[in-house]
Amino acid sequence: MASRDPYAGTDVHRFHATRRRLKKITLVLLMIGLISLVIGAGLLLYGLLIARLSARGRMVIMAEIYLGIGGFALLARILLEAVRDRHFRHKRPGAGREGMALVLVLLVLALVSALVIEAQVSSRAALRREREALLRTRLELAAADAARLALQRLADDPDLAVDSTNEEWAASSEVMDPAGLTTWTWVEDENRFFDLNNLALPARPSWRPAAEIVMDLLTLCGDFEPVGKADALGDWLDDNAEGAWETGFYRELKPPYAAANRILLSWPELLLVRGFSRDLFARKPRYGLRGAFQADLVDQVTVIPAAREAPVPVNLNTAGEDVLRGVLGIQRDEMVRLILTRRARAPLRSVETALVMLDKDARAAVAPYLDVRSHFFRVDVRADAEGQAVRLRVIARRLKDGRIEVVQWCPGGETG
Ligand SMILES: [Ca+2]
Numbered sequence: 001m002a003s004r005d006p007y008a009g010t011d012v013h014r015f016h017a018t019r020r021r022l023k024k025i026t027l028v029l030l031m032i033g034l035i036s037l038v039i040g041a042g043l044l045l046y047g048l049l050i051a052r053l054s055a056r057g058r059m060v061i062m063a064e065i066y067l068g069i070g071g072f073a074l075l076a077r078i079l080l081e082a083v084r085d086r087h088f089r090h091k092r093p094g095a096g097r098e099g100m101a102l103v104l105v106l107l108v109l110a111l112v113s114a115l116v117i118e119a120q121v122s123s124r125a126a127l128r129r130e131r132e133a134l135l136r137t138r139l140e141l142a143a144a145d146a147a148r149l150a151l152q153r154l155a156d157d158p159d160l161a162v163d164s165t166n167e168e169w170a171a172s173s174e175v176m177d178p179a180g181l182t183t184w185t186w187v188e189d190e191n192r193f194f195d196l197n198n199l200a201l202p203a204r205p206s207w208r209p210a211a212e213i214v215m216d217l218l219t220l221c222g223d224f225e226p227v228g229k230a231d232a233l234g235d236w237l238d239d240n241a242e243g244a245w246e247t248g249f250y251r252e253l254k255p256p257y258a259a260a261n262r263i264l265l266s267w268p269e270l271l272l273v274r275g276f277s278r279d280l281f282a283r284k285p286r287y288g289l290r291g292a293f294q295a296d297l298v299d300q301v302t303v304i305p306a307a308r309e310a311p312v313p314v315n316l317n318t319a320g321e322d323v324l325r326g327v328l329g330i331q332r333d334e335m336v337r338l339i340l341t342r343r344a345r346a347p348l349r350s351v352e353t354a355l356v357m358l359d360k361d362a363r364a365a366v367a368p369y370l371d372v373r374s375h376f377f378r379v380d381v382r383a384d385a386e387g388q389a390v391r392l393r394v395i396a397r398r399l400k401d402g403r404i405e406v407v408q409w410c411p412g413g414e415t416g
């Protein structure tokens with residue numbers, strides 16, 4: 001027979017029953033509060049560090065809701081505790097310890113959750129880095145393949161004796177593979193421009209001095225005091241220390257450096273030469289038709305990083321009007337126009353026939369700087385996928401028999 005509670009229905013019984021109920025409620029509130037805070041913090045970390053941008057807003061809102069619930073539950077608990085303390089002061093020994101144990105368990109739980117989230121975050125980050133590195137490798141391989149393909153097109157040129165701008169190798173291409181990787185390839189004929197490194201060659205009496213050509217090109221670009229620049233570039237390139245703009249001059253600069261006394265290997269090196277600044281290569285703003293002496297230097301000259309015994313020539317079929325003017329001489333306007341008219345009909349097949357208007361000496365002076373085929377090419381490639389891009393620049397020389405030699409292979413693309 002079950003014994004009947006002697007206090008049932010009395011005030012004492014009601015007092016204890018209410019106290020116990022309150023205690024249960026505060027415990028439940030504590031648990032709800034702490035768990036909600038842990039979940040909220042976890043969601044916030046996940047949302048800010050791992051989730052994709054599109055999901056981030058939603059995650060943060062959810063985190064805020066959980067943090068709000070947690071905060072509300074803990075606040076309610078504090079209020080209830082206060083009520084309980086005021087009206088039900090009776091304390092059983094050991095009750096505090098029970099509460100402490102629960103708080104400890106919840107704290108450990110929170111700590112474990114934080115560690116799990118941290119591990120998750122760092123492993124996700126490591127995975128992402130690995131994926132990025134893998135994608136980068138794929139892009140680099142694709143860029144190298146595209147460059148090789150462009151060089152192959154150059155080697156496959158059916159007419160190696162003559163080059164003009166509308167040959168197959170000159171076309172830029174854009175290829176997208178089924179995996180979403182896109183490669184763009186541009187081929188530039190470097191013999192369209194006058195190579196500044198030609199100034200490194202010792203002058204020959206029968207040749208027109210390369211410095212004179214550079215001065216004419218600078219004049220065509222609106223620089224009417226080009227002597228200093230041409231002299232400084234000549235001193236920088238020639239392999240002796242005799243001149244006004246040699247190491248002695250650069251040693252006085254801050255920071256000091258020495259003249260190279262060799263050919264330029266990249267565009268940035270040119271900026272070390274006295275008188276050559278980035279501004280010199282900026283394009284001029286255009287208003288209507290271009291007038292005389294308004295050419296842009298960046299369209300007239302180039303830097304071909306290859307050793308040479310003879311000047312790297314300009315291709316009569318691909319060079320711009322002002323480049324031809326610079327090489328032949330500013331005063332030879334009529335001849336430049338004739339060349340342009342003739343090559344518009346068909347590519348020129350010999351330098352000699354293009355120069356028939358000149359006497360023997362004048363022909364001998366400019367002929368070493370001219371050709372009807374191109375020798376050097378710049379291949380620029382950009383490979384792109386999933387918002388990541390890789391660039392590659394290749395400078396190549398094509399020999400008479402079509403063989404290709406790589407002069408520079410620059411991952412990252414910029415040689416200057
Ligand atoms: Ca050709």
Ligand SMILES: [Ca+2]
Pocket residue numbers: 234235236237238239240241242243246259261
């Ligand atoms: Ca020198």
